[in-house]
Amino acid sequence: MGSEGPRAVTINVTGFKKFHGVSENPTETIVRNLKSFVDRKGLPPGLTLGSCTVLETAGEGAVPALLKVLESGIPPVNSSSREQVVWVHLGVNSGALRFAIEQQAVNEATFRCADEMGWQPQQIPIVAEDGEISRRRESSCSTESILKFLKKNGYNVGLSYDAGRFVCNYVYYHSLRFAEERGHKSLFVHVPLFARINEETQMNFAACLLEAIAASC
Numbered sequence: 001m002g003s004e005g006p007r008a009v010t011i012n013v014t015g016f017k018k019f020h021g022v023s024e025n026p027t028e029t030i031v032r033n034l035k036s037f038v039d040r041k042g043l044p045p046g047l048t049l050g051s052c053t054v055l056e057t058a059g060e061g062a063v064p065a066l067l068k069v070l071e072s073g074i075p076p077v078n079s080s081s082r083e084q085v086v087w088v089h090l091g092v093n094s095g096a097l098r099f100a101i102e103q104q105a106v107n108e109a110t111f112r113c114a115d116e117m118g119w120q121p122q123q124i125p126i127v128a129e130d131g132e133i134s135r136r137r138e139s140s141c142s143t144e145s146i147l148k149f150l151k152k153n154g155y156n157v158g159l160s161y162d163a164g165r166f167v168c169n170y171v172y173y174h175s176l177r178f179a180e181e182r183g184h185k186s187l188f189v190h191v192p193l194f195a196r197i198n199e200e201t202q203m204n205f206a207a208c209l210l211e212a213i214a215a216s217c
Contacts, residue, residue: 007046007082007083007084007217008046008047008048008082008083008084009046009047009048009083009084009086009213009214009217010048010049010050010073010075010083010084010085010086011047011048011049011050011086011087011088011210011213011214012050012051012052012053012069012073012085012086012087012088013031013034013049013050013051013052013053013087013088013089013090013206013210014031014052014053014054014055014069014087014088014089014090014171015027015028015029015030015031015032015052015053015054015055015089015090015091016028016054016055016056016057016090016091016092016167016168017054017055017056017057017116018057018116019057019115019116019167020113020114020116021094021113022092022094022193024194025057025092026092026191026192026193026194026199026202027054027090027091027092027191028054029194029199030090030191030199030202030203030206031052031053031054031090032052032054033203034049034052034203034206034207035049035052037203037206037207038207038210041207043207043210043211043214044211044214044215046214047210047211047214049210050073050085051069051072051073053069055069055171056116056117057115057116057167058115058116058117058119058167059109059111059115059117059119059121059126059167059170060109060117060119060121061115061117061119062115062117063174066171066174066175067174067178070087070174070175070178073085073087073184074182084184084185084217085182085183085184085185086141086184086185086186086187086213086217087175087179087184087185087186087187088186088187088188088189088209088210088213089168089171089172089175089186089187089188089189090188090189090190090191090206091163091167091168091171091188091189091190091191092190092191092192092193093190093191093192094192094193096190096191096192096196097156097192097196097197098156098157098158098192098197099150099155099156099157099158099189099190099191099192099197099205100157100158100159100160100189100190101143101146101147101157101158101159101160101187101188101189102139102160102161102162102163102168102172102187102188102189102190103138103139103143103159103160103161104136104137104138104139104161104163104176105136105137105163105169105172105173105175105176105188106133106134106135106136106163106165106169106173107125107126107127107130107131107132107133107134107135107136107137107173108123108124108125108126108133108134108165108169109121109123109124109125109126109165109169109170110122110123110124110165111165111166111167112165112166115166115167126169126170126173126174127173127174127177130177137173137176137177137180138176139176139185139186139187139188140179140180140185140186141185141186141187141213141216142216142217143159143187144159145212145215145216146187146209146212146213146216147159149208149211149212149215149216150205150208150209150212153208155205155208156197157205160190163188163190168188168190171188172186172188175188185213185217187213189209191205
């Protein structure tokens with residue numbers, strides 16, 4: 001019997017709009033420009049860039065829109081069972097000097113400031129049926145392999161075990177939960193401001209991230 005070949009990988013990407021203290025979110029720029037960027041650059045065989053969506057920087061009020069985006073990534077019934085769907089969520093850490101691959105999310109919403117819809121929860125579970133706020137969900141992506149790939153390509157990047165408790169963690173927790181239910185994978189990556197790492201470098205990083213994820217699947 002012959003080999004079935006490498007598994008097809010479709011990666012959907014999200015970023016965020018502005019929020020308190022960050023008037024221009026680099027992830028909005030990255031996500032809006034990513035399709036045209038990779039069209040010019042090219043992607044490895046078997047890798048497809050799916051949807052690129054910019055989300056409101058909000059928690060509870062934005063959940064319906066988030067779930068609609070996640071549902072849109074479910075392959076058709078007649079699609080290949082070998083297709084791997086991956087969700088990559090990009091968020092900004094305004095104090096960071098390097099990129100960070102987030103290993104996990106916590107079932108806790110404690111917002112340091114109100115989100116863009118005016119919500120500011122304190123120590124409440126993101127998903128009540130999941131139990132206590134100490135509940136954690138980990139990415140099923142091969143983060144060590146992804147890290148190694150990115151470092152080999154010259155990027156200043158590390159692993160992180162704490163995505164905070166603001167909207168980034170909120171979205172990541174919902175995405176990890178959804179991914180587990182659907183057989184998808186989910187990964188959150190924090191990027192610095194463009195003032196710390198310029199736009200061109202970050203666009204190239206985002207494209208390299210897609211390749212790293214596909215190579216690890």
